[in-house]
Amino acid sequence: MDENSNGSHIPKTKKPKITLITPSQIQAEFAHHDASVARINNGSFGSCPASILAAQRRSQLAFLRHPDHFYFNQLSPAILRSRTLIQRLVNAHHLDEISIVDNATTAASIVLQHAAWSFREGRFRQGDAVLMLHYAYGAVKKSMEAYVARAGGYVVEVPLPFPVNSNEEIISEFRKALERGKSNGKRVRLAVIDHVTSMPCVVIPVKELIQICREEGVDQVFVDAAHSIGCTDVDMQEIGADFYTSNLHKWFFCPPSIAFLYARRNPKGSAFDLHHPVVSHEYGNGLAVESAWIGTRDYSAQLVVPEAVEFVNRFEGGIEGIKKRNHEGVVEMGEMLAKAWGTHLGCPPHMCCSMVMVGMPASLGIESDSDALKLRTHLRDAFGVEVPIYYRPPQEGEVGVVTGYARISYQVYNKVDDYYKFRDAVNQLVQNGFTCGELSD
């Protein structure tokens, strides 16, 4: 174990501990969750155990007690500790490749602002393409509009099938989109690829897509992996992206909010000229240093990565064990629900991580995004079930298909009862002849 200057150790990952966390300890760690709610939407807002919240509070108090001392003596080393741990977790080769930011939304603004400058300054030509998936997160789409389209980039969307049956379906659409982007002698300057799409939720074969990008002469690849750390594998060397971001507050037990942005040193060994859009006196000192000070704020969520690593190491197999059990759990529960409702999963098990899309009975009459949201609200208010619902419009010629999918999640605090509660709620709705049309706006 390494001792750092104030005595707290940085635990090694993967070696099993002698005393593993017990089920009742897990309960206690999440006792602040509303017990009346079947919480199967870990993907939206994540979750944070009590021991890490306590560590965060200590950090907040340290600042309030003596802010000047905190700023001069404690803040920077603490951020450095967090970055160092993240570097190890994601197998980045250089510490300066890791910056800590608030969330993937911020990371997207950083990368896309950089692309906008490239267009403005002529490094990218007007009309050159930037690719993104049709299921890209809403904030990323808006960031593309605000930064890329506005600076003269041509935004190409990759349509994706859903339900999806294999990686090949995704790869095929991606190749077609690349061709579209390269038409008329243009270049594809940047591809923005989700590692795990949000809605509908599917694990994208990013490694293969990035290889194709390299073959096809795409300049840069940015992976929006908001869900990934604690959910899928996040090996920067394996994946091979230029930019990669993931939120630690979703699946890595950190409090709101903290994300990392990985920016690979380019082949010449220098850093991309990324900047945080909120400019402080640290401007020009590299993104990691810029992001570590964007004016006076509460940085405490960025400082508890050591405690998060300690927490996951109380589980059998550490974070790998947690990922595996979450995946097995969500597949098992998803299949249970699909069977109970006579529907199906939105993708095969190998294309999901700790979330899976489960078809909702067609009789519920989910016919629009608005219906999906209203049903979600109804499930929360009337049944105490928290789960996001996705509306999947019928395609040309499709009749009587499933049009609504629930994105269920599985995290260490979940119990089988959570999913039974959801199963029973939907069964009751079906039994009562309920349709979304009944719900008021």
Added chain:
Amino acid sequence: MENEIDTDAHRNGAVESPDSNHHTAKKPKLATLPISEPSILDEFSHHQRGVARINNGSFGSCPRSVLAAQTAWQLRFLQQPDDFFFNVLRPAILRSRTAIKDIINADHVDRVSLVDNATTAAAIVLQQISRRSAQGHFQPNDTVIMFHCAYQAVKKSIEAYVTPIGGSVVEVQLPFPVRSNEEIVSEFKKGLEKGKLNGGKVRLAIIDHITSMPSVVLPVRELIKICREQGVEQVFVDGAHAIGSVRVDVKEIGADFYVSNLYKWFFSPPSVAFLYCKNNSNDVHHPIVSQEYGKGLPFESAWVGMRDYSPQLVVPSILEFVNRFEGGIDGIMKRNHDGVVKMGSMLKESWGTVLGSPPEMCASMIMVGLPSRLCVKSDDDALRLRSYLRVYHAIEVLVYYQALRNDDRDPRDKDGFITGYVRISHQIYNTVDDYHRLKTAINQLLDDGKVCSGLLKE
């Protein structure tokens, strides 16, 4: 300034805050006793014992009752985040924005956005300049004007957003020590002339309401009037220190953009600031783009991705707090001002030096000259002295180095030229002892014949 808020009209049927005593501000009833001294001490009992905390300007301070309100909001989120996001967050932000709107006399809550801090607001304003220039708005010789002592983050923001598009910057020297508003106005007018050389237009004037270092209250209304007369296109007032320190009436001040941090002098936790925009422009954006892009800055700022928004939600609790004081925030401001002037004068007398500005040009901070014998000869010396005071005397105070200008402005004491100043602050938790400790520590250094360069760096 109005503190009263029409609470009921702005409820919108929103969910009650977790604080059971929650109601937004009313002036205290005659029967209500103002908060007692022991209660004030208790509200700040989390401050490090033994530290003479006279640098409220840098990081502010937050009383326990407001921290408790913040914790309640945080817990609410953690308990059921989806419910919080869909049902609680937006109405609560609207309540805070509405409370601010009333305090600053803005016409409409649409003009008021909540952001993290003035640094963020500067990025918003300057990015907007950058966007306008990309549309061919900037001509060669166009300029941005600011004071030479503008906050470093603002200067860097100009470097990031204005310089690359070819805008040049005119810096206005702040006379210091300053004797009158006229001196500042005169320098500013000279700066404007420079900004308009060769047919250039001054696209943006950045004016501090209260400068940071050295700290002086600027005559913003007057300066903005001059800006309008001289055809300056936009005026951005960096009022980082202002709210809770001086009266802020944005209509009267007349700036296009006005920002102030609530966590410095208005008792909020870190961190929240308001940014007031005079015009309802559809091209002023938060640089962090979310799904809310294009809906107007207040909405964009209210959701910049998943984060802890609790500091933005406690404004009603802050108003409850300040209204426990005699005269509410006005009373607090007056007592802080009187306190800092009194303590500043006490120090000046003891050290035989000068104040950096006349009392009417300061709010709750004042610059006090350090004895010349201390030999503050560089920024490094100033930092050494600051560290020394923290480490050896548990005194937290900013130290400022003012180079000699070789004119009649250079102040003297009996031993030489005064080149160093402390920026002392007065907030409700301060006691007279805090300042006597500073007085004694400096006098001790003099007695020991020490100079700054001989002090060990932290």
